[in-house]
Amino acid sequence: MSFLGTRAAVRSYGPTPALRGVTVDVAEGEILAVTGPSGCGKSTLLHCLAGIMRVDAGEVFYRGRRIDTSSEGERARLRRTEFGVLFQFGQLVAELTAAENVALPLLLAGARRREARTAALAWLDRLGVADLADQHPGEMSGGQQQRCALARALVTEPRVLFADEPTGALDTLAGEQVLGHLVRLAREQRTTVVLVTHDARVAGYADREVTLRDGVLDPTGLGIAAVRR
């Protein structure tokens, strides 16, 4: 059994199937890209792997333990301590400053305000946005917001980082900066990364790539639509 993965994971939204039996393995320290056209189930796979969502059938495991059967509280603890999550946009709390947003996970873990702020500032500095510490998300550009969000995802030094189209809302150069930081920091910390994207250029940052199509893994990477006829 590998570090993180699924066995025949199935998940539907009402009558619409999103995952139809996906088996995927992620090695420790690896950067894995999950690609595929929109609606192929890649975000759902990420949510299931991160314990944000339960699978309807199949298994999800992490470090030798099944997480699909553990309670919401247990999975929330796991997400808080072992995982970091980065979404496309809109994850920062609008009313909090950049530093407070980044410090939030540490405060949740019981850190003191002062310590949490110091750590948050250090992370903002590593991402080149230290000067934005006291700004609110609404006052930043999309790229700056994503870098703050990345700092928040990494501040607890998680073992796994889940990134769902992290550059989907950014222009090419801003996206490149975010991805550059993400890959560099992941390598430095030996963080495992699951990177969901529809863009081959983003997937190029990964060590390995798996492609989903219509809720199943597509070994050719080209899509089963071709086999259809």
Added chain:
Amino acid sequence: MLLRLALAGSRTDTVRVVLTGLSAALATLAILAALTVLAIPTVLDGGSNVSPQYRNPLIAEAGLRVGVAATLVLLTIPVLVLAGQCARLGAPARDRRLAAYRMAGAGPRQAVAIAATEAALASGLGALAGLGLHLVGRQLLGTPGADGKLALPTDVLPPVWQLAVVVAGVPVLAGLIAMLLLRRVVLTPYGVVRRVRTRPPRPWAGLLILGGLGTAALLPPLAQYLDRSGRSMPYELFGLVVLVAELAVTLGVIVGTGWISHVTGRLLHRFARRPAGLLAARRLTADPWTGSRTLAALLAAVLFGAFAAGLRIRMSTEFAAEAEYARRSAEVSGLPYEPWDTTFYQGAYDLVYLALTIALVIAAGGLLVALAESIVSRRRAMAALVATGVPRAVLGRALAWQTLTPAVAGIVLAAGTGITLQRGLYDREVSSGWGTVCREASPTDCVELPAVVRTVPLPLDDLAGFVGVALAVVLSLLLVNLLLLRTSTAVEELRAT
């Protein structure tokens, strides 16, 4: 063109239009009723100022009519505030729609004008409906009862110009309120409001409250002065001053709640150790007006409740003093003591209390909508927080802090201001009687019986009642919203757009 655009919209928009119309109709009815009561010609009936055609002494006695009219007009304030709140109902969807107009080339002013037109139009229809109801009700209730007396002043109608002013004024007012509320809405094509730091509230609220209370405090000395020079205070002046003072303090309390929100937010931010406190603190300082805006109608109702409670306990004390005097004089004269029946007057206040309770319930509706809206508008960020492992309990506690802080502060402030205003306007001492009472048996044996003087106590029970009901309303709404929070933070909210 504006009209066509203003009428286009979704189901939420329909609900908002209907609610706006309804509250406008209610406000119109209340104002018309007040005007009607004021329009009753005063018949000098042997100096007793009683219009004999009415069964209800509250209306029959000219001296009481001003009070009735004032109460009716004051009741329109929470209703109007609710009408204003309705303009915010379904705001995110409407903002997107307005943004689409902007994308199509409408300027920001035009977009706001469209929204204001919608509110004005809806309340125009509401005002007309209110007028219609009033006129129909007049006819239906206009038949004298078995005793040949009228239950309500259905035989008089305010002058036509007054009717016109009301029917035209209510929609104009509603449109202005809508414009005021939309002033800060920044429109983008995606309906995303980019928050920038708002200026911290200035302590205007204190000035308004103090101004209102000060105006009220001027009245008793003025009345005394007029008394000494042998004149009496005109009812119109008294009513006007009461109205102005009430409006000032109500506005002050509403604005003051924003200020309190901001200050408590700052304090909480300084001292909060846990994330829930931090989140709530930042939300309170980021937009202190949300709390006061949503609570506006509720606070107005509590304020008037406290005012009414003050009046009521004053009246009860007066009755008690009179009863005491009557008892003493009966003792002296040897005539049997007959207690006075005051149930009618108590009943009048029960009616006022009922009206205020209804106002509280109406306010609760607005509050529910506004709270739900605040959750829905930030559901994405909250779902993201839950995804990163923030326990929902933390978000719930933040919501509780954020709701209860302004609510508790505002309710206590409203109750305190209301009772202070009442006790400023009226003497805190009542006296009854004062005269010579002669024994029934020997009419020459007369005794000087001093007046019974009583101090009006604070109506602590009634105040606690209003504060308690208001808090219970807020708490139950908070519970509903905590349930809503669960569904709003479902992971489905995160699905890529």
Added chain:
Amino acid sequence: MSTPHVLLGLLATGPKHGYDLKRDYDLRLPKAKPLPYGQVYATLGRLERDGLVARAGQEREAGPDRTPYAVTPPGEAALDSWLGAVEPPLPHLNSVLLAKVIITLLVADLSRARDYLSRQRQAHTDRLRELTAVKTDPTASVADVIAADYGINHLDADLRWLRTTLDRVADLHGEVTAR
């Protein structure tokens, strides 16, 4: 690529002999198709014949490979007009990839074409990852990043074309074999 104009441009920064010119070329255009010495000298010879470059003095222990060349005024004019001219965008659709798909469908069957496309996609993806690694290397120069970007974006375009072609390949097969 127009090698004479590129060499003119490199010489415009100062006189150089063939060896320096070749080194400069490799430095400025990293990961371009390698330019052999022979071609450098042949090109210089042609430029000299046309009067666009001239020998700038003779070095003492002169062999032919130690002769520095400099740009002449007509050479400067030629370079200037080249830099100002707009390149025709994609004048001929003559990619090997495109030709191969058509020919495969002509001489073989659908599954062969699909197999080829699938392997081609894998190769493209690998190359794209390689170039991304070049780009994210902390020691990469701006020239490296720009060159890698050029490749990445073209590979991305090819990959998207490959994916769409897969969906059309059956229709294409019918069309190709019908003629």
